[in-house]
Amino acid sequence: MFPALVSPKIITLIIFVSTYCGLIFLPKKRLLYAGVGAGLLIILQIINLPEIITAIDWNVLLMILGTSGLVIFFSESKMPALLGEKVIDKAPNFRWAVVLLSILAGGISAFLENVSTLLIVAPIALSMAKKLKTSPVPLLIIIAISSNLQGAATLIGDPTSIMLGNYANLNFLQFFFLNHKPGIFFAVEIGAIMAALVTFYLFRKNKQPIHSIEHTKVTDFLPTILLLLMIISLIGVSFIKEKPALTNGFICSGFFLLGILRELTTKHSWSPKKIIKNLNWETLILLSFIFIIIGAVIKVGLINDIANLIAGAGQNNIFLLYSIIVWGSVLVSAFVDNIPYVATMLPVINALTMQLGVSPYLFYFGLLSGATLGGNITPVGASTNITALNILKREGYHVSFREFIKYSLPFTLAAIISSYLFIWFVWH
Numbered sequence: 001m002f003p004a005l006v007s008p009k010i011i012t013l014i015i016f017v018s019t020y021c022g023l024i025f026l027p028k029k030r031l032l033y034a035g036v037g038a039g040l041l042i043i044l045q046i047i048n049l050p051e052i053i054t055a056i057d058w059n060v061l062l063m064i065l066g067t068s069g070l071v072i073f074f075s076e077s078k079m080p081a082l083l084g085e086k087v088i089d090k091a092p093n094f095r096w097a098v099v100l101l102s103i104l105a106g107g108i109s110a111f112l113e114n115v116s117t118l119l120i121v122a123p124i125a126l127s128m129a130k131k132l133k134t135s136p137v138p139l140l141i142i143i144a145i146s147s148n149l150q151g152a153a154t155l156i157g158d159p160t161s162i163m164l165g166n167y168a169n170l171n172f173l174q175f176f177f178l179n180h181k182p183g184i185f186f187a188v189e190i191g192a193i194m195a196a197l198v199t200f201y202l203f204r205k206n207k208q209p210i211h212s213i214e215h216t217k218v219t220d221f222l223p224t225i226l227l228l229l230m231i232i233s234l235i236g237v238s239f240i241k242e243k244p245a246l247t248n249g250f251i252c253s254g255f256f257l258l259g260i261l262r263e264l265t266t267k268h269s270w271s272p273k274k275i276i277k278n279l280n281w282e283t284l285i286l287l288s289f290i291f292i293i294i295g296a297v298i299k300v301g302l303i304n305d306i307a308n309l310i311a312g313a314g315q316n317n318i319f320l321l322y323s324i325i326v327w328g329s330v331l332v333s334a335f336v337d338n339i340p341y342v343a344t345m346l347p348v349i350n351a352l353t354m355q356l357g358v359s360p361y362l363f364y365f366g367l368l369s370g371a372t373l374g375g376n377i378t379p380v381g382a383s384t385n386i387t388a389l390n391i392l393k394r395e396g397y398h399v400s401f402r403e404f405i406k407y408s409l410p411f412t413l414a415a416i417i418s419s420y421l422f423i424w425f426v427w428h
Helices: 008-025 027-043 049-055 058-076 079-089 094-109 114-132 137-149 159-167 184-202 222-237 247-264 272-277 281-300 302-313 318-333 338-356 361-374 383-394 401-427
Strands: none
Touching (some): 049 281, 058 079, 058 114, 058 222, 094 114, 137 184, 159 361, 222 247, 247 272, 281 302, 302 338, 383 401
């Protein structure tokens, strides 16, 4: 199939690099570039059908499908909006309201998809800013980056967390405690505390009193119950040692299916057809293409080559390698979607740690924290940031790069540095 002088490895490398260049420089067409890359690898027979079926992580896809569906139900129930309004009631002034809303957004994002978290909290923030006749720009920026902050805290907080959990065979509880040590949850929470302190300082001059606002009425509690039952079920199966590979995926998609079946028998504003249409299909399809590409990269041996390159750059020094992974992830994720990046780096880290003969969790947790938090630095680093700026644009506010990083940079650095140090001292 290949000319004598062109090996499958070279062909795969060219397709891999070209695809990632497309993802970086033309993010609006990332689905097209990932699809073309995967398609070429299939057409050139670098990866065949049985290998494709194995390469695609079906458990990850099912978990993302189920959790994103439940998020839609939960958001439409208006329960998160009520929680936000209750939080504002506790705030003595605007400064405290910003801090508490950022903490709420972070807490919600540990269990729900980040853009959905922003869309839940943003209307509350806009309403509060209008009543106080103040600019909503800093408030929306803080809520957006807070919505990204805690995605790595739990197994279901972000697609990258789901990917790590499945790749490293980590269950829900092991994000909290693993091998008798505090897991990545605590690293993220320490980062969240430091970020909250920075937010408190940044808004030190905003002490306008807050007036109580009208509360949203919640009449449908089933979505909240389904979401809680899903989390409880994921915790429950954490205690089962020998379980089918698709267990978590079936749990998440199963509770979503219960929500769909319930909608078929009731009359709500969101029909099952509309729910299915609003699922995060782009992420699911993109991940499928990326899994195929990574499967080919692993098959031809490029993963080991990349691992050797990183090991050489780190001179086999564990602290230097850890730092390269964390801060490299921060830099890359500030401009590139972290989903394909994490999908690529997981097998690289596995190969690297096998070469070094060390436990992979130090590098896994460093990768996830850096990739999750790095997207907060720039306006284009995360879908949540882009969504927040679009909301502000509709409200008549245009946010410059400089204004965005005025809030995002100190917030993100506080979170990253504290989690970076915590992970190193606990897991090295």
